[in-house]
Amino acid sequence: MDFLEVVRRRRTTNGPFLPDPVKPEHQRLLVEVGGMAPSHFNSQPWRFVLVEDREKIEEVARISGDSMRQLLEEGTFWKRYRPYFRFSEAEMEERRDGIFFDQMPSVLKPFSRQVFSNTGQAVMNRFGVPKTLGEDNRKLVAGSPLLLAVLLDKTEYRPGELSGFYSVFGMGAAIENIWLTTTELGMGIQFVSTPMEIPENWKRLQDLLKVPDELELMAVYRLGYLPENQRRPTIDWSSRQRKRISQYVFRETCETPEADPGREAAR
Incomplete structure (x- = not known):
């Protein structure tokens, strides 16, 4: 695949993976390209844990x-x-950011815009939406043949100092290398983010992975090969829109937005 095509086709995988184990050579390639990322003074602060053990994956899923x-x-x-959150194609087209809830049970569609109110929350709970989405999430993670934990070395990762910024910057580059490579390999990847939102649950993951004091657990991803026809979750969203050039690029100073392709030629 052409490099620019890989960049354009990069996606987050919301659906399930094939049950096939990730080939050892592909696992090695993923961590190798991660290690090729730039880092401050070549400090390479990232550490990776590859998890294939079914019991561990099931526990992370729970x-x-x-x-x-x-x-x-x-x-x-x-x-x-x-x-x-966006709830219409028109809103998505206008904003060109965020996520568009384009799939949900018909019984919930009338309440989609009320989700932020107490009434909407009560309706969602009454229909069992939290349990449904929680179980969908558990199944997705449990059905993943490979998990990748990303950690930072605390001798470099010192929040509040420049080294903390440099470490996170380098980690982001490492993850992007891995993400792009999954596209080339016919694989998918998704951030297992919800445990991070609840401190005690994030601690459970740290204990499960036996993270030592000198390392900081930063993220966990699920990976696997993509099926030809991906089945979407019960409630799902898309996020393929991107801002126009004029919305995020400026020329010379922040006062002059860059013209969108085509508009400049029309002047």
């Missing part, structure tokens, strides 16, 4: 699903991420 259910039942999820 923690993730329970975290999702709790966040939804309490309304924390909706309140925390409200600025990013």
